[in-house]
Amino acid sequence: MPDIAQNTLYLTTPGSLVARDHLTLQVEVPVYPPELAAEERSRDRAIDWRKLSIPIHHLESICAFGQVTITPPALDLCWERGVAVNFLTENGHLHARLTGVADTSVALRRAQFRAADARAQCAAIARQIVAGKLQNSRNSILRAARETDSAVEQDRLSDAAEALARQIQSLNRWSADSLREPGALDGLRGVEGMGSATYFACFSLLLKQQRAEFAFGARSRRPPRDRINCLLSFLYALVRHDCVAALTSIGLDPFVGFLHAERPNRPALALDLMEEFRPWLADRLAVTLVNRQQVGPEDFREREGGAVEFTDAGRKRVITAYQQRKQEHLQHPLLEQNLRLGQMPFVQARLLARHLRGDVSDYVPLIPK
DSSP: OOOEEEEEEEEEETTTTEEETTEEEEEEEOOEEEEEEEEOOGGGOOOOOEEEEEEEGGSEEEEEEEEEEEEEEHHHHHHTTOOOEEEETTTTTTEEEEEEOOOOOOOHHHHHHHHHSHHHHHHHHHHHHHHHHHHHHHHHHHHHHHHHHHHHHHHHHHHHHHHHHHHHHHHOOOOOOHTSTTTTHHHHHHHHHHHHHHHHHHHHOOOOTTTTOOOOOOOOOOSSSHHHHHHHHHHHHHHHHHHHHHHHHHTTTTOSSSSSSOOOOOOHHHHHTTTTTTIIIIIIHHHHHHHHHOOGGGGGEEOSSSOOOEEEHHHHHHHHHHHHHHEEEEEETTTTOEEGGGGGHHHHHHHHHHHHSSSSSSOOOOOOO
């Protein structure tokens, strides 16, 4: 069955159908023979149906993975009630996000566009984004160093943490004048790239169980070439969806960013916002799932050409774990409020909006204690 948690409906079964009945969405999920291959699954091959009725006011967004049909009347209802509809590939790559006419602040978006075009302000925001990501990456490595019983691994992790500390300190040497220089943004992207390389060079040491089954050499994206990269990429896609939703709800344009370059169909600002969430939300959850053996080799399959993807059961298991993780609470270090993790992208989007409006001098990334 599709999972409904924190106001998001996830549809992962090929051939699922969403229709409208007054102010309710009627969901039909086909049941297929277990031996039927994934690429052969279509509605005419179903042997049974599971049905679900969802009042529209219970939803914030819909994520449809793969071959899922949402009827025009159902889309109309979603647009009328502000429910965003996201169409993604089976592996979580965003194809399209459909929303109604946004009731947002034009003044805020104009401030966002001006900041993106202003070299110094754009670089200053990018510096904060990079600093948040590197600090959270360092905290994850320090945590792993404290938990390991191997002196060799502890030394490797400590060396990586020291390297990240130096890279973070290098960001403090960027003056207001240096941020105005033509190559400032590329320089900051270089620091981010070096930090990511340092972090992922010892990422395999965060895994305490199933190291052979989830061997990690380097990041591979489209397509992922091993199980751990498949898991990371899918979790990043879920976090990216939440960041797009948060930015849109605040009134910001998720496609006009500061650190990430603008490209067609690329939500650059959402990618900016999610950088600080990658290490402590997505990566830590991936490590937990592997270490607790909540996911295993049976949750993945390899396609021709070497691409690795989830099985239907594996994808649903990860979505469920992600939704449960978002229900946990954390005290926001700046606001000093105890909030659900699922609220954090919305809080950070508001803090970014306050900076763009001129209410606060800097954007402060979220660095959990």
